[in-house]
Amino acid sequence: MDNVSFDIYRGEFFSILGPSGCGKTTTLRLLAGFEEPDEDGGQVKLLGQTVNKKRPYERQVAMVFQNYALFPHLSVERNVAFGLEQRKAPKAEIAEKVRRALEMVRLRPEVFSRRMPGQISGGQRQRVALARALVLEPAILLLDEPLGAIDLKLRKEMQLELKALNKQLGTTFVYVTHDQEEALTMSDRIAVMDNARVAQLGTPAEIYENPRTAFVAKFIGESNFFDGTAEPPAPSGARGQDGGTRPGEAPATRQVRMAEGRTFRVPEHSSLQEGKAVRIAVRPEWMDVTRPDAVPPGENALVGTIRDIIYLGETMHVIVTVPGSGDITVAVRNEGQLIKPLAWKRGEAAAVAWLPEDCQILEDE
């Protein structure tokens, strides 16, 4: 692990998102106590206390494992009761709590209590694992890619259920996943990890709409990238290429020159020094395809040739080859190709256009 440091707030649904091997599971295991930081590796704090040296059974966290880890030799009810038995709770209390936990995850106790893990389906096992963790009423629940092995439709259902449980119980959820859609759907905040470090931490909107690095821009959703060098700032009061807006009202922009001489404008930013290399990301849905001579005023535009048009149902992806920038993907709403088809054809000249404020200036990695 490289330099991972963040805080998780009580009650929130916090996701750790990243590709395989990025260290997200290790981070979770550090919280659980299955991994320990090195001597000077830092601290793990739960509920304000440093717990570095504490064993998993001494910590007040609960965990749901990727492959559920239900004890095969114990029935569903014994599985769920396990933690309570460890705490030496009275029998009657255990029975009652187990019953309620099973109901909470929508498994009828009368039907499922006596069954063995081998006799129930994957989705049901998942719920039992959840019940087993929640029955202890933990302050913190760790979830390690719990929905990975479940098919799509059920997965979506369970995502909503988990989110609801989080709000209903007030338990802090720390959720590890590699599925960015899942993270965006469920989380209050997301930590995107790459190569044992945190690339960006923020709300789903922040992560999606303001990606800070190329990695985040690529990993979450799709992005188009443009490179150039920053030019000197415009003298104050001057107008941009657009013309027509009064100084002081339009956000200040800076011009960036690309390799072959074309330019685009980005929002003014303190990091933009003259001569510095700039890389931006623009999401396909923030771009539009226009005729080269019909670009709306004020927008950046680059001319290229249409390479392909892909039908995706909800949207159409228009792939435009722009010299110097490669293939640019533009997402256009599909208003029904049968009644209102797109005007574009392969091979035609077209411009991709977007507003300067939709440029995401990326940090160096």
Add this chain to the structure above:
Amino acid sequence: MAGLRERGLAWLYTRPEARAWALLAPGGFWLLAFFLVPILIMLVYSFMPRGIYGGVEPGFTLEHYRRFFDPLYLEILQRTFAWSMACTLICLLLGYPVAYVIVRSGRWRTLLLFLVVLPFWTSFLVRTFAMIFLMRDTGLINNWMMKLGVIDEPMTLLYTPFAVMAGLVYGFLPFMILPIYASLEKLDHSLLEAAEVLGARPGARFRRVTLPLSMPGVVAGCLLVFIPALGSFLTADLLGGAKQVMIGNLVQNQFSSARNWPFGSAASFIVMALVLAAVMLYLRVKDRSPSGQPLG
């Protein structure tokens, strides 16, 4: 009491090596004391001169090893080696088809497999006696051959090299069948189908796809037959009589009638060395497997 448990656990937890060694110690000690040390004693004895009553006297000598260059003992070594190789070869020729058939046998597979595994585990002594029962002069084979009028007098089947070879093959055949079966079972059928689509006929498919990919199992099987054959004792003892002596019998002899413990130790050590050499060879070959399948 509770404090002791927690402190004990904490102590063990912080020392992973201590945990490991605590688990290894009992079994490890037993193996060291009752397997390794005795063999070392045997090694040391093999270099000591023979004592009056067959034991050892202090001293150092290479006499016992030198004796193996005598034609008498050299012959025993050669015979042991030759018979082990022959047994391995026969087991291969007989065992491969069986493994092949089992893999292709569909519903019968479990049953057929069990019928091979069973002899694998039953008493070697009993099975060897079964061979005696069949092969002796008053045994079943002779009896029926005479009844059928094929022969007039009983054939001498027992106490011949043939009997020993038959006994060895009979004893070790399952050891050959099982690894080859394991190897063939892992064979991806789509490879054969691909070969067929590319125009290969059954014989070619076997030669160029099945056989090479089953090599790991073949090699493992050969080793699992060759090694115990080298060290075998009971078969030659019961089926071979005094004439068919393998090195195992030589060793046993030194500890019973011949009363020459150091020489017996030397002979025993030679067997051990041959076996280890065979294992080393196997480990070397294993890493050079062309098929990419893990060997053994």
Add this chain to the structure above:
Amino acid sequence: MSSRIPRWLILVAGAVYFFLHLPVLVLVVFSFNDSKFSVDWQGFTWQWYQRLLERPDILQGLKASLIVGLGATIISAILGTLLALALGRQRFRGRRAWEGFLYVPIVTPEIVVGISLLLLFALLKFPLGLATITVAHVAFCISFVVIVVLARIQGMDENLEEAAMILGADEITTFWKITVPQLWPGILSGALLAFTMSFDDFVITSFVSGPGSSTLPIVVYGMVRKNVEPSINAISTIILLVTAILIYLADRLARGK
């Protein structure tokens, strides 16, 4: 897959199966033959089995085999399981070496194991008897137990133990409540294997047994060498039956749960 096995191949395989099982079948059948010397079938009888009960040497041998078998099985099951746990779950230097070392007893010829132990006991002036036999049996059974239990450990979900720990069970509790129940079929299977091998062992036992401590195989060997009456067939059949049942159970356990 439609298996069109060549006819000749089936014949060869069939012949081999015949060869593999005929001797034993014959042995068993003739244990019921109502004739002491002749190999012709004279009728069905239980007398050879009854004879066994009258023979003190057989009964003594059986008793010895059971005592040794039980003792060796329990000890090697415990030691073997501990070793398997070390190899399967712990990380330590020299693990590879230990794994290799564990395989050596399996490859080593029984002759070598037998006489080396004889030398040890002679050196220590320890009298040969049931104790020495048991010690010897444990020495070669441990490795087999380790292999079976280790396979079970490696097939076991590691997360189970972690799940128990996060639910509040410390290492010792986790071991007894989760690990052992999971391993139990493997341990039992290994124990059955160990018992079978101990029960059937002849070569090693012959070197480390004393005058009064003959196990069943030793008695049988003596019978094979000296007199040839169908009682040998009878006792052989019984040994085969016992072994077959034990192996079947061991196999089911190793596979089943």
